[in-house]
Structures are given as C-alpha cells and as structure tokens.
Amino acid sequence: MRIRIIGAAALALAATGAVLASTPQAQAATAIPAHVFAPYFEAYNGDSLNGLSQQSGDKYLTMAFIQTASAGSCTVYWNGDTGMPIAGSTFGSDIAAIRARGGDVIPSFGGYAADNGGTEIADSCTDVNQIAAQFEKVITTYDVTRIDLDVEDNSLTNTAGIDRRNKAIKLVEDWAAANGRTIQFVYTLPTTTAGLADSGLAVLRNAVANNARVDIVNQMTFDYYDNQPHQMAADTKSASNGLHAQLQQLYPAKTGQQLWSMIGVTEMIGIDDFGAAETFTVADANAVATWATQQGIAELSFWALQRDNGGCPGTGGSDSCSGIAQGTWEFSHIFAPFTSGGGTPASPTPTRSTSASPSPTKSTSPSPSTGAGLTNGNFESGALAPWTGSLCSVVSTPVHGGTKALKAAASSADNAQCAQTVAVQANRTYTLTAWVQGSYAFLGATTAAGDTSTWTAGGSTWTKLTVTVNTGSSTSIKVWLHGWYGTGTIYADDVTLT
Incomplete structure (x- = not known):
C-alpha cells in the first residue's frame, strides 16, 4: 500500500532562548491528557x-x-x-x-x-x-x-x-x-x-x-x-x-x-x-x-x-x-x-442548539446558582467581579435577558478567557449552562482531573450550551467562557451551575 509522503524538506526554523531540562531527574509538570x-x-x-x-x-x-x-x-x-x-x-x-x-x-x-x-x-x-x-x-x-x-x-x-x-x-x-x-x-x-x-x-x-x-x-x-x-x-x-x-x-x-x-x-x-x-x-x-x-x-x-x-x-x-x-x-x-485530562471522558462534541430564542425576563439578583457557589452568572450587578479576564467586560447589548451580559473580546493572540472559581462538593456531578452569541464560543470547567468543555460555532443568535462536570476530589473548580483566537468577540449570559 502506498502511504503518505511527508517530511522531506530541511528545517529552516531554529528557536533560540530558554534551554529546557536535560537531566534524567527532570519531569514535565503535566502528562499529556488522556484524550x-x-x-x-x-x-x-x-x-x-x-x-x-x-x-x-x-x-x-x-x-x-x-x-x-x-x-x-x-x-x-x-x-x-x-x-x-x-x-x-x-x-x-x-x-x-x-x-x-x-x-x-x-x-x-x-x-x-x-x-x-x-x-x-x-x-x-x-x-x-x-x-x-x-x-x-x-x-x-x-x-x-x-x-x-x-x-x-x-x-x-x-x-x-x-x-x-x-x-x-x-x-x-x-x-x-x-x-x-x-x-x-x-x-x-x-x-x-x-x-x-x-x-x-x-x-x-x-x-x-x-x-x-x-x-x-x-x-x-x-x-x-x-x-x-x-x-x-x-x-x-x-x-x-x-x-x-x-x-x-x-x-x-x-x-x-x-x-x-x-x-x-x-x-x-x-x-x-x-x-x-x-x-x-x-x-x-x-x-x-x-x-x-x-x-x-x-x-x-x-x-x-x-x-x-x-x-x-x-x-x-x-x-x-x-x-x-x-x-x-x-x-x-x-x-x-x-482534549480532556485526567482520564475522564471527553465532552460530547456540541451541536448548534435549535432553541435559540431569548427568554423574556430574568432575575436581577446576583445570587448564587442553586447547589454551587457561582455568582453574578446573569451579570446584572453591572460589574465583572467575581469573574476575571483582561479581555472581559460587562455590556448592555446584546443581552439574552435582563439588561446586562458578558463580553469576551478574543484577539489574534488571546482567546479571552473569562473565569471565576466556584466552591463545589467533591465527588458530585454538576450541570453547567450558559447562553452564548458569536463565533466559536466555549463553555467549560477545570477540576483537579482536567478540563471538561463544550462549544458552538455559533452566530448572531443566542445558543444554549450545556456541559456536565464531575468534580471528583475537587472542592472548588474554575468555570470559564471564552472565544477563539482571531475569530472575534463572543457574548455570554445567564450562566448557571446546578
């Protein structure tokens, strides 16, 4: 059987700078993810x-x-x-x-x-x-x-x-x-x-x-x-x-x-x-x-x-x-x-939600989501905290409901991750949801075992993303949303962890 023909040209790139470890005792901090x-x-x-x-x-x-x-x-x-x-x-x-x-x-x-x-x-x-x-x-x-x-x-x-x-x-x-x-x-x-x-x-x-x-x-x-x-x-x-x-x-x-x-x-x-x-x-x-x-x-x-x-x-x-x-x-x-780490199954590849119509109202209270410590998931406080991210902000339009939403302005060099650390119970399964708008919006959580996430190619209408998160030994997890390098701004609203 004839097989691929690749790798014939000489290298032209030689990066200079940091010298990596060269002793048998050194060890990469993290193994390659299980998937x-x-x-x-x-x-x-x-x-x-x-x-x-x-x-x-x-x-x-x-x-x-x-x-x-x-x-x-x-x-x-x-x-x-x-x-x-x-x-x-x-x-x-x-x-x-x-x-x-x-x-x-x-x-x-x-x-x-x-x-x-x-x-x-x-x-x-x-x-x-x-x-x-x-x-x-x-x-x-x-x-x-x-x-x-x-x-x-x-x-x-x-x-x-x-x-x-x-x-x-x-x-x-x-x-x-x-x-x-x-x-x-x-x-x-x-x-x-x-x-x-x-x-x-x-x-x-x-x-x-x-x-x-x-x-x-x-x-x-x-x-x-x-x-x-x-x-x-x-x-x-x-x-x-x-x-x-x-x-x-x-x-x-x-x-x-x-x-x-x-x-x-x-x-x-x-x-x-x-x-x-x-x-x-x-x-x-x-x-x-x-x-x-x-x-x-x-x-x-x-x-x-x-x-x-x-x-x-x-x-x-x-x-x-x-x-x-x-x-x-x-x-x-x-x-x-x-890609997912820690030997846990990777998240299912997402498909575009067919339920893209916005809900007409939402609570203006920044109270935590039921069953977990996520706060300001509807961004109605008008402030970003406790979410963090240098390319993240709260805006008045577009919104999924209420008067505020999250903006993540991805650039050619940064995918604009907006995140907060949430207190959870160990060895429990949570459902993380968010409404998103824009191209290549990602929703996920990081536990001690690695990342679990989902995404959509999205567009100009609101799409609901849902991902299941097993906390394992973790008593706190990082919940995050982000766009993708070079694909522009995404928006998110009504984030819940239940």
Whole structure:
C-alpha cells in the first residue's frame, strides 16, 4: 500500500532562548491528557511552532520529524539536519511558551522520508543501547512524556529494525521507571479500511514479544490507494473497529474500553495524496470528533497544522493548504474540544442548539446558582467581579435577558478567557449552562482531573450550551467562557451551575 509522503524538506526554523531540562531527574509538570487532540506540525518549513500554536489555538502539537542525518548513523536531529540538534536551542523557547499556556508537544520519530531513506533511528542504527540513548536524549532535553514513532514504507518490512526499535522502547521504559519518569510510546502506522495490514500488526506483535509497552496505536486513516470509493469518516470508524479487534487478540487481558483508550486516529484534512477520491471534509471532521469522544479513544490528530486553511481549492496533498473550501483553522476548531485530562471522558462534541430564542425576563439578583457557589452568572450587578479576564467586560447589548451580559473580546493572540472559581462538593456531578452569541464560543470547567468543555460555532443568535462536570476530589473548580483566537468577540449570559 502506498502511504503518505511527508517530511522531506530541511528545517529552516531554529528557536533560540530558554534551554529546557536535560537531566534524567527532570519531569514535565503535566502528562499529556488522556484524550488529546494533537495535530502534526511540519517542523521543517520555517513556520513558528509557538506562533502557529497561538494562531490556531492548538495547545498540543505532534512535531514531525526526528531522524538521523544519514543511513548508518546513531545520532538524531530534527529532520536529519545537523544544524538542528536535539538541544534546548532548537525549539526550546517555543516549547516553553506553549507549556506556559497549558499545552505541550509530542516529538515524532520517523516519517515517510526517513522510513524511505534509511534514516529512521532503528533502521539506521544497529546498536539497541544507542537507539535507546537517543530516545532518552529527546525525553530529557525537552522534558516530554510522550514519543510518537511514525513507521511506514520500508520501515514496515525491516524486521531487524522493528526488533531493535522495540527492544530500545523496553530499555527506555525500564529507565523511565527507575528514574521516576512517565513516558508513553505511540506507534503511528498506515491502515486499511478494515484495520492494520499484516505489516503493521507485525510491529505490534514484535513489541509484545519484547515486552515493550505500546500505549497508543495511531492509525493514518488516509492514503488508502485502493482505487475504491471512500467516505472518509465511515472509513475511519471501520478501520478503528478493525484495529480494536486486532488489539483484542494482542492484549486479551484488556477490557474493550481499555482497548479503545489505546487507539489514535490521524486524518489528512482536505484532499490527501491519492487525490479527490479521498477527501476528508468539514462534515467528516464533525462526525469523527463526535465518534471519537463517544468511543473514548486516546488521540485525535491530523496532517498537518499548516494545511488547515482553504488557500488552494482542488489541490491534493499540499503541505500548506487543504485543497478544499474551508475557514482558516476550521478543522482545529472542530477537533479542539476533544482534549480532556485526567482520564475522564471527553465532552460530547456540541451541536448548534435549535432553541435559540431569548427568554423574556430574568432575575436581577446576583445570587448564587442553586447547589454551587457561582455568582453574578446573569451579570446584572453591572460589574465583572467575581469573574476575571483582561479581555472581559460587562455590556448592555446584546443581552439574552435582563439588561446586562458578558463580553469576551478574543484577539489574534488571546482567546479571552473569562473565569471565576466556584466552591463545589467533591465527588458530585454538576450541570453547567450558559447562553452564548458569536463565533466559536466555549463553555467549560477545570477540576483537579482536567478540563471538561463544550462549544458552538455559533452566530448572531443566542445558543444554549450545556456541559456536565464531575468534580471528583475537587472542592472548588474554575468555570470559564471564552472565544477563539482571531475569530472575534463572543457574548455570554445567564450562566448557571446546578
């Protein structure tokens, strides 16, 4: 099966500044969320990692790719460019800035160019200990908790390389355990519409034989090259159902839900390398986002962040645009709510409420909502407090009811989060609601376990958002509303927590 062709150009971007941790004792403050949207960032074309993270609003990014400079080498670089070493001077300040905003990165080894050219680390290096050392160097230099291994093309038939890679994974997992680290390994593999081909399964069988723990199997649900008609969202589901059955054979002790939590999906947004017959649309994205949340899969991604725009209608397989008519960052906005932390199920992907008519009246009292300590949820006090947010204010129009509402004026650099901390009871489920107006309005809450949220693409009428929040061990939570980077102002009113 022919598979995607990506990652061939040399890196042009070298961030300078902060040097990240480089000792085995260091540890990233927060593990990657249990359910995460982390699109691939093409780290070879001169774009700003932190800049595109801010512009798109994507907090988690998978960075492609790391490989050796030449076949036979045991030293890795970003895109195999010796001028881009694994060091804090390369991408360090960008990663630090992303973490400061609550996100993180996932370095990815391999990719088609490396797998095709013999520069994937386990194909290139014949010393298992040195392969493990290169993994450890990336982990300690950037203080990451997850590594992606993109294995395709010739790497799928290099049985010696497969065995070396899995032996090295086992060594790194033992090293991490001995040093109090958390590290996860993801295998990104091509798929058929019915599950992995036998070459991909062989990679996983060898991992089991070597006692190498594989945390996530991430399918590339595109570039099928089978000359068949495709409905890409349906194909994603059928491929994942097939993978689930395959994982059940490999890991018989795991429950069905545990197996779903091992599955990842990477789409190629728009027209893929095969051509128009394999086109992943905005409608497909909405369907996959809903399904991924319902199934509780581990990871949702797409190739690639720089393609998330409609700049080249009709063009297939471009590195810089999707080839379809779409809004800039539209796929990012659809997939973003999938991310949730602490192992709790992600919030259902929201749909536009059909009940958009405003209620005619509301209480002018700023009393707390029933059952929780949320105050000034109707903003009738005329003041923002206890809500906070530098781009947040109280306005007189538009309103959902009464005479006041909340305004969140998102900019190109800030999504304008308006929040307040609310006292709650531990181990209880609350319902958070708000009426919102404007494009890309988000409603959510942060507990000790992570974020739970919902959103709507919205428009000029009022839409009701509702999200269920389980407090777990938390006795206080942060309730928040915000817009989205570069999409303008949103308004909110009649916020309740019951």
